[in-house]
Amino acid sequence: YFRTEFRRSTPGRTGHSFFFVAVYLFNLCVLLAGKIYVSVRQANGDYQCKSITARFREDIWREAIVISDQGYEERALAYSYFNGVYVQDGMHDERPVYVERRKFDGAEFDKTSPNPGDPYFRLKIPATIQYCDSIGAWVFMHE
Numbered sequence: 730y731f732r733t734e735f736r737r738s739t740p741g742r743t744g745h746s747f748f749f750v751a752v753y754l755f756n757l758c759v760l761l762a763g764k765i766y767v768s769v770r771q772a773n774g775d776y777q778c779k780s781i782t783a784r785f786r787e788d789i790w791r792e793a794i795v796i797s798d799q800g801y802e803e804r805a806l807a808y809s810y811f812n813g814v815y816v817q818d819g820m821h822d823e824r825p826v827y828v829e830r831r832k833f834d835g836a837e838f839d840k841t842s843p844n845p846g847d848p849y850f851r852l853k854i855p856a857t858i859q860y861c862d863s864i865g866a867w868v869f870m871h872e
Contacts, residue, residue, distance in 0.1 A: 777825050780816045783858065783869075785809050811856050811871070824860035 770776065785808035793806035814835055815827035831838060838855045856871040 774820070774825065777817065780814055781827055781858070782814055784812050811869070815856075815858055821859045822862040826857055826859040828857050829855035 787807075787809050790806040790808070792803050794801055795804045795806075811829065813832050814830045816830055817825045818828040819826045829838070830836065838853050840852070844850060854872050856869065858867060858869050860866070861868045
């Protein structure tokens with residue numbers, strides 16, 4: 730049979746236990762301070778993607794209902810037309826809004842008409858990807 734005896738701690742050895750408690754509390758404070766720092770920066774948007782690249786499949790929605798100046802109409806919607814770079818531009822529901830950039834040079838779409846009197850000129854409005862809090866999902870939108 731086996732027999733083991735443990736030494737009892739002596740009253741003079743409490744200095745070591747105080748040292749270990751102090752090191753433990755110091756580590757706890759450092760870790761909590763780091764977590765608070767990262768959480769505050771994350772809430773301010775410092776760690777969000779500044780741009781994303783979207784690649785939609787080659788699907789075509791043949792009978793998409795679109796709201797236009799003439800009311801509701803059915804059109805074919807090709808998702809792949811909206812492939813490209815989307816850059817963060819503002820916030821919505823405390824989440825970033827990503828706005829489409831031009832395909833050939835990555836610049837913003839022109840927001841002014843080169844000929845304001847031309848009735849046939851249609852201003853190109855970029856698509857957006859944003860979070861919708863009411864349905865709890867990211868949404869692709871194009872006006």
